[in-house]
Amino acid sequence: MRKIRQFMKDCKLGFGWIDKHTFGLYSFDKKEVKINIALALVDIFIHEYMHETNPNATEKQIMKKTARKLHRLKRSELNEVGRFIVAEFNYQLELYIQKRKAGES
Numbered sequence: 693m694r695k696i697r698q699f700m701k702d703c704k705l706g707f708g709w710i711d712k713h714t715f716g717l718y719s720f721d722k723k724e725v726k727i728n729i730a731l732a733l734v735d736i737f738i739h740e741y742m743h744e745t746n747p748n749a750t751e752k753q754i755m756k757k758t759a760r761k762l763h764r765l766k767r768s769e770l771n772e773v774g775r776f777i778v779a780e781f782n783y784q785l786e787l788y789i790q791k792r793k794a795g796e797s
């Protein structure tokens with residue numbers, strides 16, 4: 693963990709779309725980690741959706757189904773799911789901030 697902590701200090705961390713198969717990229721020359729956070733969020737969501745639609749599947753089967761579904765979704769469809777997740781996250785974050793503020797006064 694000590695080496696990871698050092699890397700957290702040394703690296704540059706960036707976020708952005710890469711492609712629908714790539715969760716992250718590392719650039720040695722820039723010492724930059726780029727995270728495709730939209731794809732990671734959509735992957736998690738589709739994984740949980742696969743549990744909903746395949747209640748008896750094993751975790752391994754769910755992971756296979758998730759990968760297959762992700763690869764079949766169009767960029768616009770991935771965007772649609774991503775926007776849904778981000779909107780919901782922002783909404784819940786706003787509620788949390790409001791509750792914190794109400795508690796302070």
Ligand SMILES: [Zn+2]
Pocket residue numbers: 739743751754
């Ligand atoms: Zn699962």
